[in-house]
Amino acid sequence: MASITLGGNPAHTIGELPALNSQAPAFELTKSDMSVKTLSDYQGSKVVLNIFPSVDTGTCAKSVRQFNEEAAELDGVKVLCISKDLPFAQNRFCGAEGIENVEMLSDYKTGAFGKDYGLAFTDTAFETLLSRCIVVLDENGKVRYTEQVSETADEPNYKAALEALMDA
Template identity: 60%
Template sequence: MARVTLKGNPVNTNGELPEKGTTAPDFKLTNTDLSEVTLSELKGRKIILNIFPSIDTSTCATSVRKFNEKAASLDNAVVLCISKDLPFAHKRFCGAEGIENVMSLSDFRNTDFARRYGVQLEDGPLAGLNARAVVVIDENGTVVHSELVSEIVDEPDYDAALIS
């Protein structure tokens, strides 16, 4: 179990992020068109997981915008923006914001993603949602970078994720 804070108040996650050098756990997430996306389908590309509580909060929205901007220049890489929001909320946000360079995905249907990646918030006002984290997976499915953002309202380290 890891501990983060929400506006200074301690909150626990269900586990730890996958460690650098380990094989990333497979997952099944729901795309905005309600199709399913798995990690194994994306193998052969660098994958950046931008994990957050809700697209309808300012920090989460900012992270999607920034990764969208930065993803436009990435070769053989994909950024997955993941929350428990319904796919309809992801689609609405991305359409309104002109977000086209990332995949917005929901783990509302297959909740094992948050448990496998150790990001499920176990207590506090956001219990059941995802903590803010970034995990980078190389073309072979190996974790090359992970960051659990210690304060949920803070943004992740974009540069560290992108140079991994």
């Protein structure tokens, strides 16, 4: 269990992020068109998992915008923005913001992603939502970088995540 903060107050997650150099846990997440995407769909690409509680919060929205901008210049990289928001809300946000370079995926159906990756909140008003994390995977689905943001309201370290892509 990770100990982080939410608005300066203690918060906890269900477990720990996957270990570096481990195989990333498989997942099934929902796209905005309600189709299912799995980790194996991204085999052969480097992947950034930008994980957050809800696109309807300022910091989460900013991370999607930032990665959308960065992803436009990355070849062979897929940026997946993952939350438990309904796919309709994710789609509405992307349409309003002109987001085209990242994929929005939702863990709303089962919550299995948040559990399997050890990052779902277990307490606070955000209980069961996904904590703010970055996970970078290489072309074979191996974990090459992780960050669990210690204060949920803070942004992730974009530079470190993008540098990890170069080393993956």
